[in-house]
Amino acid sequence: MDLINNPYSPGAGVPPPELAGRENILRDAENVIKRVQNGHASQSLILLGLRGVGKTVLLNRIDQIAENLGCETSIFEADMDRTLPQLLTQQLHRLLLKIDRRKRMGDEVKKAFSLLQAFAGIFRVHLGEFELGVARPMVTGDLAIDLTDLLVSIGEAAKARNTVAVILIDEVQYLAKDDLGALIMALHKISQRKLPLLFFGAGLPQFAQLAGDAKSYSERLFTYPAVGPLDPDGARMALEEPARREGVEFEAGALEEILRETEGYPFFLQVWGSHVWQIAQSSPITAANAREASRKAEAALDESFFKVRFERLTERQQHYARAMAEFGNDPANSTAVANLLGLTVKQAAPIRDEVIKKGMAYSPKRGLVAFTVPKFDQYMKRKMPDFTNQGERNG
Ligand SMILES: Nc1ncnc2c1ncn2[C@@H]1O[C@H](COP(=O)(O)OP(=O)(O)O)[C@@H](O)[C@H]1O
Ligand SMILES: [Mg+2]
Known part of the structure; x- marks a missing residue:
């Protein structure tokens, strides 16, 4: 649809068209x-x-x-x-x-x-x-x-x-x-x-x-107010309201696809919204449009948002992050990550600390480590598909 009226605003600190759920x-x-x-x-x-x-x-x-x-x-x-x-x-x-x-x-x-x-x-x-x-x-x-x-x-x-x-x-x-x-x-x-x-x-x-x-x-x-992903109502509002103001509707299946893929994360909602707007020919935006947006959004993020973060890590930090990704988006146990890398907890601790210091990971609880960027686990798997279990290989 009309690029000039694309209402979505992906970008750090850019005010969203609809500040939902806050x-x-x-x-x-x-x-x-x-x-x-x-x-x-x-x-x-x-x-x-x-x-x-x-x-x-x-x-x-x-x-x-x-x-x-x-x-x-x-x-x-x-x-x-x-x-x-x-x-x-x-x-x-x-x-x-x-x-x-x-x-x-x-x-x-x-x-x-x-x-x-x-x-x-x-x-x-x-x-x-x-x-x-x-x-x-x-x-x-x-x-x-x-x-x-x-x-x-x-x-x-x-x-x-x-x-x-x-x-x-x-x-x-x-x-x-x-x-x-x-x-x-x-x-x-x-x-x-x-x-x-x-x-x-x-x-x-x-x-x-x-x-x-x-x-x-x-x-x-x-x-410390926790700022998290939007709940499904908030996420729907973040997508639907800006479109509605331009006279554009979403089919239920389109919203479903985008909510599932973005997990309600505001930045991703803007990215998906922006892509699906470009893809759809006219209102309503369909589920097929949304699926295409998912492919394009992911490819675009891989080339920018995720990539710049990946490149900020040194090689050993990248390996650490890749091992973390084995545990998905959930917090990983630092001992288990160390094991996967074939390292002792003591050897792995300074690498974990570097990754945390760079703002790529945090510790939600003692002994646990998690990514600060949503969906980064999936990106790491795409980026380093051949990561083998070093622990098993060495042991
Ligand atoms: N409540 C919200 N609803 C919809 N989109 C939002 C909301 N808050 C932020 N966004 C969008 O999310 C993206 C990231 O916002 P930003 O404030 O830079 O996040 P952070 O500082 O937490 O990394 C921006 O594109 C912004 O427009
Ligand atoms: Mg910020």
Whole structure:
């Protein structure tokens, strides 16, 4: 059908035509913001889920909600190559400028600016020169202490301006342990002082474990809404609503095929929707159209989405992932994976950790390991069909 009106939106962080099945999470986020606006302490929400479930889209939506409610926000993404001061400093500078815009610079805002300047200096992050005419505040070089002081002062600046500062960080699983520990400490202080500074995060499921390891009290500070695949009603809505707005219907068999193949994963729903739209000649979209879409979508994913992820792995990591795939989409027992590779648990552990660190796998429970990308198990089998049971071969 008409390419120009294809409503589906496959792509990282691209807002879907219909944000299906996420009402509860958005309502919770809104309530958290309103609580803080009313002077109450609140837990930070950290959205956790696999790749392609819609975390980034939700985080962006929460950012919008916060802005609409009159908060000043800063949203950015963590990555493996940058430290927290490198990630934060420019962003907090912009956030302070926004807070400052509300009124002429008062003492609290000045103090926060100067603290930020000192923070940038000691952690060697470039920040343009600005003259404040206030004494340079003390910084220690200990990130936990300095970040706490900095966020507290930004919280105080926000309070003085009758607003709430909202910091949103995507891909939180990439924060290094010490950086994460410092961030948690700073947020703990903020919550004790009931300052109007709020943190939202999004990332892969292993974050809960990382945060717990960094600071045991993190579980009292954070709530972790699980972002999963859509239930069948949500998935149907995600497909049908955008089409309906273009005057196009799905036959029941078409929906069935797509729901089965995508397992309700939002990214896949967009990919399948987009393909089936191109394939169908006219409304209604038929089951045969959907089956063709499945073939095309799979081939397209193999050449892009799956492939780039596969290529990020070293050879031994690829073998590890291939062994995991023997267990299908379910979490695999790390011991069993090691056995399959003909390795001891001790030999396999560092490889497993690398695969996890690269964001390709996570541990849903001690001793288990699972893919962070849905359907990756099937891809691995297509990609490396001749994987033999090394354990049997060696033993
Ligand atoms: N609730 C939803 N309903 C339908 N499609 C969605 C929904 N949430 C996200 N998507 C789509 O899923 C894809 C992945 O979203 P994204 O936020 O990048 O996922 P993540 O950050 O979890 O990897 C995008 O194409 C987006 O349009
Ligand atoms: Mg994302």
